[in-house]
Amino acid sequence: MFAFIARRIIQAIFVMLIISLVGFSIQHHIGDPIRDLVGERVTPAEREEIRDQLGLNDPFYTQYFRFVKKACQGDLGLSFFYKKPALEVIASKAPATIELVIVTTIILILISIPGGIYAAIYPKSWFSRIVMAASTVGVAIPVFLTAIMLIYLFSVELNWLPSYGRGETVNVWGWESGFFTWDGLKHLVLPSVSLSSIMLPLFIRLVRAEMMEVLETEYIKFAWAKGLHSKRVWFVHAFKNTLLPVITVFGVQMGILFAFTILTETVFQWQGMGFMFLEAVERSDTSLLVAYLVVVGVIFVVVNTVVDIVYGFVNPMVRIAGIK
Amino acid sequence: MKTWNRFKNSYLLYSFKRDPIAILSFSVLSIMVVISILAPVVAPFNAYDTSTFDIMDGETPPVWMESGDKLFILGTDIQGRDLLSAMIYGLRVSLLIGCGAVLLQAFMGILVGLFSGYLGGKLDSFLMRITDIQFSIPYLIVAIFSSAIFKLAFGVGRYADLAVPLLIVVIGVSNWPIYARTVRASVLGEKNKEYVEAARVIGISRWQIMFRHVLPNTLTPVLVISTIQVAEAVMSEAALSFLGLGMPITKPSLGSLIRSGFEYIFSGSWWITFFPGVLLVIFILVILLLGDWLRDVLNPKLYKG
Numbered sequence: 297m298f299a300f301i302a303r304r305i306i307q308a309i310f311v312m313l314i315i316s317l318v319g320f321s322i323q324h325h326i327g328d329p330i331r332d333l334v335g336e337r338v339t340p341a342e343r344e345e346i347r348d349q350l351g352l353n354d355p356f357y358t359q360y361f362r363f364v365k366k367a368c369q370g371d372l373g374l375s376f377f378y379k380k381p382a383l384e385v386i387a388s389k390a391p392a393t394i395e396l397v398i399v400t401t402i403i404l405i406l407i408s409i410p411g412g413i414y415a416a417i418y419p420k421s422w423f424s425r426i427v428m429a430a431s432t433v434g435v436a437i438p439v440f441l442t443a444i445m446l447i448y449l450f451s452v453e454l455n456w457l458p459s460y461g462r463g464e465t466v467n468v469w470g471w472e473s474g475f476f477t478w479d480g481l482k483h484l485v486l487p488s489v490s491l492s493s494i495m496l497p498l499f500i501r502l503v504r505a506e507m508m509e510v511l512e513t514e515y516i517k518f519a520w521a522k523g524l525h526s527k528r529v530w531f532v533h534a535f536k537n538t539l540l541p542v543i544t545v546f547g548v549q550m551g552i553l554f555a556f557t558i559l560t561e562t563v564f565q566w567q568g569m570g571f572m573f574l575e576a577v578e579r580s581d582t583s584l585l586v587a588y589l590v591v592v593g594v595i596f597v598v599v600n601t602v603v604d605i606v607y608g609f610v611n612p613m614v615r616i617a618g619i620k
Numbered sequence: 621m622k623t624w625n626r627f628k629n630s631y632l633l634y635s636f637k638r639d640p641i642a643i644l645s646f647s648v649l650s651i652m653v654v655i656s657i658l659a660p661v662v663a664p665f666n667a668y669d670t671s672t673f674d675i676m677d678g679e680t681p682p683v684w685m686e687s688g689d690k691l692f693i694l695g696t697d698i699q700g701r702d703l704l705s706a707m708i709y710g711l712r713v714s715l716l717i718g719c720g721a722v723l724l725q726a727f728m729g730i731l732v733g734l735f736s737g738y739l740g741g742k743l744d745s746f747l748m749r750i751t752d753i754q755f756s757i758p759y760l761i762v763a764i765f766s767s768a769i770f771k772l773a774f775g776v777g778r779y780a781d782l783a784v785p786l787l788i789v790v791i792g793v794s795n796w797p798i799y800a801r802t803v804r805a806s807v808l809g810e811k812n813k814e815y816v817e818a819a820r821v822i823g824i825s826r827w828q829i830m831f832r833h834v835l836p837n838t839l840t841p842v843l844v845i846s847t848i849q850v851a852e853a854v855m856s857e858a859a860l861s862f863l864g865l866g867m868p869i870t871k872p873s874l875g876s877l878i879r880s881g882f883e884y885i886f887s888g889s890w891w892i893t894f895f896p897g898v899l900l901v902i903f904i905l906v907i908l909l910l911g912d913w914l915r916d917v918l919n920p921k922l923y924k925g
Contacts (some may be wrong), residue, residue, distance in 0.1 A: 307749070307753075311753055314753075322769055322772075325773070326769075326772050326773050432905075432908075432909075433901075433905060435908060436851075436901050436904040436905035436908055437901050438855055438858055438859060438862075438897075438900065438901075440859070440862050440878065440882075441878065441893075441897040441900070441901070444878070444882050444885060444893050444897070445894075445897075447885065448885050448890055448893075452885060452886055452888065452890075459886075551756075551757070551758050551761070552758040552760065554758070554761065555758045555760040555761040555764065556760070558764060558863065559859055559862065559863065562862070562863055563882070573768075574768075574863060574864070577768045577771060577772065577865070578864075580772055582772065585768065585769075585772070589765060592761070596756065596757055600756045
């Protein structure tokens with residue numbers, strides 16, 4: 297077990313080094329820190345002097361080590377546009393994205409689990425058939441198209457819900473939250489519904505498939521033979537055993553959800569990290585871009601490593617398979 | 621003639637003729653492909669020739685609505701470009717990028733999978749570690765980041781000129797690990813079979829065994845995942861174009877058409893977004909349905925990552 301954890305952590309560090317190397321080479325080749333610091337009117341000779349002072353003429357690896365050292369101390373450079381530390385900018389945008397993901401997750405759980413269980417218990421009913429057909433079509437609809445159609449229907453035609461922005465937010469312990477105002481909640485509806493629409497087909501199918509598989513097992517047959525109440529068989533005995541694979545897939549899919557927040561935030565002008573990233577691209581704000589890359593990298597690596605290690609505890613097969 | 625007879629008596633054709641969904645999606649897909657290849661002939665207008673656009677025709681609704689124009693069956697976009705022609709050209713661009721990207725993915729993935737599986741040892745663990753690492757990061761994130769970096773590096777103008785090859789590279793590089801894993805898994809299954817052993821005994825070189833004997837036997841699962849990969853590649857292209865990291869509006873793909881229409885949806889011009897969107901959904905749906913059918917028929921043991 298210890299060897300397994302150590303190997304996973306070494307791999308995680310290795311991946312982080314690669315990501316930081318990519319990030320650093322972007323900054324090194326594309327960004328021009330002198331431009332960020334001084335205006336147009338500074339002469340080339342003075343620019344050269346500043347370059348020397350900042351150590352920008354040092355060899356690549358020296359600069360890279362400096363970059364990694366600073367990054368470990370939480371310094372990822374200044375954002376050219378915001379004139380603030382890049383990490384601070386990202387931290388100020390993070391609550392919007394996190395709230396969007398939380399609401400999306402709640403919607404996903406509330407719909408996919410009951411829907412999947414129902415479709416597994418009554419596979420021949422018309423409701424299950426509709427759910428399965430809808431999930432086949434749903435996979436083919438891109439998230440931004442769902443979002444645009446929802447905006448057209450509910451904001452432009454019916455005028456029920458707001459179409460962009462976060463609305464009114466309240467500062468709760470330094471966290472700009474939209475959970476506590478009616479306006480903020482109304483603004484959350486369309487983005488989170490469209491974001492969950494992309495994952496819903498997959499999850500309903502997953503829950504259904506796992507549940508159907510469990511319902512075929514011997515111990516469920518035994519439970520029926522014992523004369524247990526059907527609700528007890530379904531929800532206590534069968535459902536509990538479908539949870540593990542569902543949770544695993546959910547952990548993996550959270551990363552993909554992250555990618556789709558960029559698309560959803562663009563449609564709804566949602567002031568989160570994804571929207572900030574695209575703005576940084578438009579403004580050629582290289583340090584902010586690199587900072588975002590590193591932050592996303594850290595999130596991924598940490599989540600993946602934790603999921604793997606937890607899974608290693610639960611399922612010994614994973615631990616052994618890695619050893620050659 | 622011989623191959624034709626073999627195809628005529630094959631199980632593939634037999635089950636195809638008995639599956640109405642497969643027939644329907646295959647015919648829809650072939651119609652779309654033919655139309656997009658013949659775009660300059662079929663489309664009513666040349667969607668790339670700005671001199672034919674008249675800004676006065678801008679935002680004309682579809683023909684069945686009030687103030688629709690018979691010239692523009694599905695209406696026009698904001699510049700007065702015929703939407704139907706733009707969609708046909710757009711489908712062509714999306715298809716080109718999708719297929720190009722999948723060819724690149726397959727090329728990289730098959731090479732890595734073949735070497736990794738057949739040669740084994742240190743090379744295998746090294747290549748598979750790289751594959752694992754890239755697999756753990758969603759391909760859409762990789763594609764979005766790399767296209768953003770390319771856009772910064774080349775500048776907006778040059779990026780627009782080079783958009784097609786760059787998008788093929790970006791989408792190709794971001795989603796190859798699935799091929800590497802699939803091919804490696806089937807190579808591992810094949811390489812200890814008797815025909816490989818026989819080939820080795822009569823002294824055929826390692827390269828020849830790998831490419832002429834083992835490789836053809838691993839291609840069935842590759843074919844199956846390829847259909848799904850094309851759908852995913854077209855979808856990623858649309859997503860990138862929608863974010864403004866893909867095709868420019870002067871040479872629109874379906875994604876950039878949707879993006880350009882989105883800006884005008886608040887003034888009620890829903891058709892600029894709606895029709896390209898529907899075309900994209902139908903296109904992806906038929907590919908996915910065909911892929912499902914193909915997987916059921918060929919039923920290879922797919923590596924599920």
